[in-house]
Amino acid sequence: MKHLNKLLVAVMMVMGLSSHAQDGNNPWAISFGVNAVDTKTSAGGGHNWLDKHFSQPFAVKDNWNILPSVSYLSVSRFIGDNFSFGLSGSVNKIDKYVKFDPTAVGHDSRGYVVSNPGDLMYYGIDATIKYSLMNLINSKVIDPSLSVGGGYTFFGDSSYGTLNPGAGLTLWFTEAIGLELATKYKKSFGDREDASGTPDAPSHFQHSAGLVFKFGGKDTDGDGIYDKDDACPEVAGLKQFNGCPDTDGDGIQDSADACPEVAGLAALNGCPDADGDGIADGNDACPDVFGLAALKGCPDADGDGVADKDDKCPTVAGPKENAGCPWPDTDGDGVLDKDDACPEVKGTVANNGCPEITEEQVMKLNTYVKTILFNSGKSTFKEETYPVLQNIVAILKEYPTAKFMIEGHTDSDGSNAMNQTLSENRAAAVKNYLIENGIAADRLRSTGFGETKPIGTNKTAKGKAKNRRVEVKLIKE
Template identity: 55%
Template sequence: MKHLNSILVAALVLLVVGVANAQDENNPWAIEVGTNAVDLFPVGHADGQDASNDRQGELFEEFFNVNDHWNILPSVSKLSVGRYIGSGFSLTAAGTINRLDKAGDLTLDDLTYYGLDGEIKYSLRDLINGPGGWFDPSIGVGGGYTWVDDIGFGTANGIAGVKFWIGENLALNFQTAYKHAFEDDYGIKHFQHSVGVLFKFGGKDTDGDGIYDVDDECPETPGLEEFNGCPDTDGDGIEDRQDACPNTPGLAEFNGCPDTDGDGIADPQDACPTVAGPASMNGCPDADGDGITDADDACPNEAGPRANKGCPWPDTDGDGVLDKDDDCPTVVGTVANKGCPEVVEPEVTVEIIKQLNDYSKTILFDLGKSTIRQESYAVLQNIKDIMEEYPSANFVIEGHTDSQGSDSLNERLSNARAASVRTYLTTLGMSGARLTSIGYGESRPIATNKTKAGRQQNRRVNISLKK
């Protein structure tokens, strides 16, 4: 009974740590039951020691000499409680018991050993295997207190271990820890190895659907794993949160609502959900296609106007325009022209373009400027009158120069002269939207620039039909 106080202290600390960890119910706990071994030999030379001796060797010397150096109590001798705190880290409190009958090759007096340790460990599982792998190595640090018989001392611990997960919540845990004693006079440096069975548990599942609240997007409503714990009440494969009709099986394309008549319109938006009809009629049928639903159509199989309850008006000339709306009821016409024949606009021919350019070549400008001389106003009036005969045609006014002067100057001058012609034509009543102006400078000669006559031909305004 002489170690009863030590046992009670260890149990009390484990209980306090367990209660503290339990405050976050959404994080799983872990409990481990196993056995441990204490090795006092491979811990490094003591102060003043030059070589290994029977009691203490170099660091890691004969590290795996189980038979000669390891102190093992053949029973359950380790109990730990831990909690995962996130990002690969976990906190653990562990209590161990053992009996020491050897230190290296020396025989001891069967000393009692108690250890109480706190650990923080980092799991490399996700880095190595990805989430959920069975191989789970870890490293960690910690501190604790060790009693050998009635002598106690604190330790700083370095930890390495590996778990082998044999089930979702069950693992075999192998761990070794180097415990460095702070007290030089009576502290004992040593390695402690352990193997145990670890069981994860805890985690809150408010709705009892088997998915912990921390992973459950609908923690208070039982749901399905494929929907992260959210329900699919009508079983149509669309979770209720995204289902516009959560109590009636439907289709994904209609946000979970049904289309009973199969007309491509979901029942909630279908004015006739049991009879197929087009979307333009809100899902109701229109057999004659006159834009009036059959239910409201006095002649459902004959197209007719709404003013005549869906029955047809007479169309004497058969041009699709009812006599009451036909300005030419006995002559075939077009709907766009209120039942009268369309007037065909004459086509702009090559001859017309030539006539326009015959005029445009006579347009005169002030020397080196874009100002139109007054004697050209009559010519421009003639050009405008011809263009007005073709109200649907658009025209391009092109300015050209000879090669005298710089390229940039010629291009600016040709642009300005073409724009000047366009502007003058708009003052005569032409629509500016039908006219485009552009200058080509000296880039498109129609005669040689080496002679005066050739240069005169190159200084011109052309008019073309815009395609």
């Protein structure tokens, strides 16, 4: 039992080793299970070295010493490039010791005798460097390995060092749990026995079978992805996103998702599109109605370029300037009100929607103005003239864009200067009356010609009456 204490102390020391920088997902491994000790390899005999060591490799019942309980414990650490280093401890009881003695009673057909040396206790402490072939064969389940190491064996009352080449096979049930099968040839230095034939330091095979658990990988966020492989080590995430989250579950990781809390489409950087018009709801002015990109996702039923929500006539095409409604033509003259200088009076296209005065109307005006009567030698009107002036006003209002020149004329009585002034004043009097009665001032001009443009003779009273007149002429621009 004193050797068992040594074993336990060694194992505890190994388990207490501190971890350095991690080179694998789970750099540490612990395994435990059953071991078997086969002493036939040191028995001698056989035709050659291979026959001596491997003639009865699976004679479990005849040659193997097995303690029916957990009898080995191993702790190892991954050190990089498929290599790991471990320490193990094992315990057994030797009740089958194989010797080659063809003269002994009870030997088998090959001359081997199996004896009980007195239930010798067996303890082993071993250090092993193992090389895994799992990556070489590109497998995640089957893990063959080769190993080499050395150890110290306590065999009854004797103890000795060994050189331990070996091989193993681990079948991984999960990434961290597996079944480990291993064997190693523990070559002692001397293969000696004492004088009585009791084994002293035999070489032997030691086989083991047990469970192995890998551990030590750091997973801060607990998402099953180790920090060294986790692009978001402090936030639980998904394996397909290297450990980064997809909060809304739309298949787009949060870091690339413009709307990480609402499921959306990859084409819209993870944002939703409720109406399916290809415009993310956050940028869609009409998110619940299929619309056009040019109108920020809003529909345009009449196709006039004005969104229905802003269109006062959504079913009839019209310009944006008129809130989506067609321009009216109130007077029906073919000129839209927006372009019609006289939107309530029917006119002509050539005159911007305003009526054009005819020669007949001009003649009618002159007929009226000929009946304008002034007080003698003055520019004031006689009372009976006012109805005539109102008729003139009415005609001018029918043609709101027409412009007129009002001319004053006199006969030859009196001086030229006096006649000139009188003609100008009378023409101005007519102009002022028209302005005072609603005719725009910029439509009217006035001038006087005195006695210079007679239309009758100044030698007769009838002729002079013709020369004392006011005329209206259309100004053509």
